[in-house]
Amino acid sequence: MTNSTIDHEAVPSGIEPSASSVLNAASMVPLSIEDVTVAYHRRPVLWNIDYQAPRGKLVAIVGPNGSGKTTLIKSILDLVPRAAGRVLIFGKEYKTQRHRVGYVPQRTSVDWDFPVSALDVVAMGLYRKIGWFKPVTHAHRETAKQALDRVGMVDFASRQISQLSGGQQQRVFLARALVQNADLYFMDEPFAGVDAATERAIVDILRSLRESGKTVIVVHHDLQTVHEYFDEVMLLNMRLIAAGPTSDVFTTENLRKTYGGKLALLDQLSEKMARPRNN
Amino acid sequence: MSSVLGVVDSMLELLFRAITLRDYNTRIVLGGTILLGISSGLVGTFLVLRKRALAADVVSHSALPGIAIAFLVAERLSPGSGRSSSILLIGAFVSSLLGMGMTMCIRRWTRIKDDAALAIVLGLFFGLGMALFTVVQRTATGNAAGLQHFIFGKAASIVAADVWLIAEVSAVVTLLCCALFKELSLLCFDEEFAAARGYHTFVLDGTLTLMAVTVTLIGLQSVGLLLVVALLLIPPTAARFWTHHLKSMALIAAAIGGLSCGIGVLLSAAFPRLAAGAVIVLSGAALFVLSLLFGRSQGLWPRWRSQREFEHKIGRSDLLRACFEYIEPLFNIDEINARKLQSVSIPPSRLLNIGHWPESHFQRLTASAEKSGLLRFSSEGWQLTMDGAVEAMNVTRQHRLWELYLLTQTDLDPRLVDRGADGIEHALDSEQLARLEGLLSAASDQRIPPSPHVITGAANSDST
DSSP: OHHHHHHHTOOOTTSOHHHHHHHHHHHHOSEEEEEEEEEETTEEEEEEEEEEEOTTOEEEEEOOTTSSHHHHHHHHTTSSOOSEEEEEETTBOGGGOGGGEEEEOOGGGSOTTSSOBHHHHHHHTTHHHHOTTOOOOHHHHHHHHHHHHHTTOGGGTTSBGGGSOHHHHHHHHHHHHHTTOOSEEEEESTTTTOOHHHHHHHHHHHHHHHHTTOEEEEEOOOGGGHHHHOSEEEEEESEEEEEEEHHHHOOHHHHHHHHTTOHHHHHHHHHHHHSOOOO | OHHHHHHHHHHHHHHHHHHTTOSHHHHHHHHHHHHHHHHHHHHHHHHHHTTOHHHHHHHHHTHHHHHHHHHHHHHHHSTTGGGOHHHHHHHHHHHHHHHHHHHHHHHHHSOOOHHHHHHHHHHHHHHHHHHHHHHHHHSTTTGGGOTHHHHHOOGGGOOHHHHHHHHHHHHHHHHHHHHTHHHHHHHHHOHHHHHHTTOOHHHHHHHHHHHHHHHHHHHHHHHOTTTHHHHHHHHHHHHHTTOSOHHHHHHHHHHHHHHHHHHHHHHHHHSTTSOHHHHHHHHHHHHHHHHHHHOTTTOHHHHHHHHHHHHHHHHHHHHHHHHHHHHGGGSOGGGOOHHHHHTOEEOHHHHHHHHTOOHHHHHHHHHHHHHTTSEEEETTEEEEOHHHHHHHHHHHHHHHHHHHHHHHHSOOOHHHHHHHHHHHHTTOOHHHHHHHHHHTGGGOSSSOOOOSSOOTTOGGGGTO
């Protein structure tokens, strides 16, 4: 991908070698958010967000309710219009890079009473690849089954989705994104309201994605697990309060800035973080 | 007396003629209307899944001003041409599209909620249509124009030319539905994901709306605008009671749509005084009620029955386990076998004590177990039969494995576990059981693990 970028945009002969390496570097950055502002009905929701996600890392987006976490992901994916700024995925606009991006929306965003099986939902991740007017074939179903297997749900392939538990539904959603075999993933609260088995399964998947050099951006609510699960963190509350490696950025002071008045929660948390983990 | 017989006779004659399709006209009407039912069932499936059921109502009602205006304009240009159904349909088409476009714009650009937007547009267009209709009535040809058909429907007024139109439109709609099946289903299930994957959801949505508009319009003449929405919505809603799969749901909806149209047309041919549109919709409603009651996947009767079976299974397992737990302390746990279980008689009052059943429920449970040959009554009390003893060991083992699982895998207070285990053990199938046994390999060497909590009312507890 990187090489082809250079080939197509024929670098003029006179140009400094450093220019082409800049171009090269830009297309290596999985996600670059440049001065993005989003407004709903003229009320700003996100202000001047600037961030570059490093390759092969697990990134958490953390912030209080209504801080614009979901909106940020949606604006990156062009689901919500930006008032200003731009977003580059591997150095290009999202609409040319869709095949490299996997998306796991919030589980509660759909009606799970819909008459489809778990396998059907996962196959939806392949529809773009299958193309218009063509049916889902046996080979596609096999691919979907493999994705279900990765999230430990292959036994439930033919189960109607309303008969799955919340955690199982979340894993089906995850499999739908995995089946695309993307390079950059966005997951909106995949850990919300899931059982322990699902949480473990998702963490395993995240780690195996990182091992194969993929980048995963995750909206995350559980402050206690941020250190354990994520390499990078974005602290968001309409503005980007801080972003960077978890060990540098995920400090009590930054959290206090992000969460503002909700101090009780933070004091509890810092107490817990100070204590050695014994369970 | 003889006149009544005569009426009945002539009715039967009409019914016979209708069913055997003697009349060319009946055949035409039947064919056209069945096609209409099939295509509306298909399109309706997606409308229902997209939760746009009311949109169909807006489409049909907003056709009214278009019909009136088309009539008035045509009459003005060349008197007499206002009755041409193609001109009226074009008018209806344009104003339906306007109505739908308006709701889509309201939804997109304002913060008015969906249902309110639909209701506002429906009221606006229908009101406008009714006002224009009073103008139409006052024109010289207005009364005879048969515009009333569009409101109340008259399937019998369909002529061969209409059938061709209906057939062509139905064929196009059916093909489109098949071709766009996976895209439309994705749109209905998860619009946002579809948009993120690069589908132009506005275009897909527009296509679905356009199909709904066309089907509604070709249905206007036969069913009437007040009832055409039922033709779109009843078949898919009924189909949902039969299946959990989108493809079968679409097929069943098409079948129910075709069937209710067919039955409706035949009935109204046999009883010409009944309004065809109403009869079609009522036939659909009858099929809906049947589906609601007997639908295989969500019908009331199958659900009630499976609930009863489930409760029955729970009751029987609890009874057998109570027998086992009463007898258990009398023997060494390693020596318990079916023969030993059979040898003990349990006084009914003691059994009742373990299970905590209401008296009447207990009577029913034991009676049913006796009937199935699991228990027998002797003078000293209840005794397990061979089958009952084997089943009792099996049930108790499963129950205790679950208790152990809950104790080891989640940190529960042992006193709470018994209740929890009751619910889950009956939901176990053999595959899940095998997996559970794998987890608990230490406890699963074919023996029955001891209960993790004290059993009150067992055989040894009265001696202490």
